[in-house]
Amino acid sequence: MPKEKVEVLVEGGKATAAPPLGPALGPMGVNIGQVVSDINKKTSSFQGMQVPVKIFIDKETKQYEIVIGTPPASGLIKKEVNLEKGSGKAKHEMVADILIEQVIKIAKMKETATLGKSLKEKVKEIIGTCQSMGILVEGKPAKETIKDVDAGLFDEEIRLEKTELTAEELARLEEEKKRLAEELAKRKAEFEKIAKDIIAQMAGKPRGEIKAKLVLSGIPDDMIKELLPVEGAAAAGAAPGAAPAAGAAAPAAEAKKESPKKEEKKK
Numbered sequence: 001m002p003k004e005k006v007e008v009l010v011e012g013g014k015a016t017a018a019p020p021l022g023p024a025l026g027p028m029g030v031n032i033g034q035v036v037s038d039i040n041k042k043t044s045s046f047q048g049m050q051v052p053v054k055i056f057i058d059k060e061t062k063q064y065e066i067v068i069g070t071p072p073a074s075g076l077i078k079k080e081v082n083l084e085k086g087s088g089k090a091k092h093e094m095v096a097d098i099l100i101e102q103v104i105k106i107a108k109m110k111e112t113a114t115l116g117k118s119l120k121e122k123v124k125e126i127i128g129t130c131q132s133m134g135i136l137v138e139g140k141p142a143k144e145t146i147k148d149v150d151a152g153l154f155d156e157e158i159r160l161e162k163t164e165l166t167a168e169e170l171a172r173l174e175e176e177k178k179r180l181a182e183e184l185a186k187r188k189a190e191f192e193k194i195a196k197d198i199i200a201q202m203a204g205k206p207r208g209e210i211k212a213k214l215v216l217s218g219i220p221d222d223m224i225k226e227l228l229p230v231e232g233a234a235a236a237g238a239a240p241g242a243a244p245a246a247g248a249a250a251p252a253a254e255a256k257k258e259s260p261k262k263e264e265k266k267k
Helices: 019-026 030-044 073-080 100-109 119-133 142-150 154-158 167-201 209-214 221-227 231-237 249-258 261-266
Strands: 003-012 049-056 064-068 096-098 135-137
Touching: 003 019, 030 049, 030 167, 064 167, 073 100, 073 119, 096 167, 096 231, 100 154, 100 261, 119 135, 119 142, 119 154, 135 142, 167 209, 167 221, 209 221
Parallel strands: 096 135
Antiparallel strands: 003 049, 049 064
16 A cells, blocks of 8 residues: 655754644544654754655554655755854845855755755855855855865865864854854944935935935945835825925815714705
8 A cells, every 4th residue: 555645844853743744644543742753853953944854654554754854955054154044135245154064064964955966066056055145155255165166175175075163163153253243233334324314414305316315325225115214205206204295185174174064954
């Protein structure tokens, strides 16, 4: 008899009998508590990440096999560099640094889920993911590190499949992450000051004109939306804080003047 298959996505080490896992396993007649326990043991190293899990079940014998997939490369990278999320502006804002040993480790974990045929090609794929997340590789933008990989700079580490870091290297990476965070905070404060100065200097002018000046000054889009919201009069093209057009409120005011009794007399 062919085996039934259940596919779910669970948080590493924290699967429960709640949906979607419990209801999917219920009709199979297996010991749900035992299956959940086995899944948590197998995914404990992926804590904090969403992990794809497949359970193959023989409904007659109640025997089952659990196959654990690997989280997305981005999830593994965030775990490796101890980061909650990547950069929202990966081209301009770097949020962490990762070493080639860590990249090799992730490439090996994703061995069956990457397109590259060799470990070197797989390493380049992971570096490409770092680029989209705003993460430096060996202290450089990912594009530059890929060139280094092509030039054979890390051939020995890749050949040896080196994945371990010393305590000193890990400490240095943490320091680098703090430095990048401080640099981002400082840069944001500078942008905010420039934006507020521009908005104050152009008070009374159309919103579009102010926005154009902010964009020209390199102010990030999310900051422009925050400091120059589109709402009320501004949404109609008026300057921020400008009063409504003279006749804009007239219909509502006139409506209030007509009392219910007057309306009855008119009828």
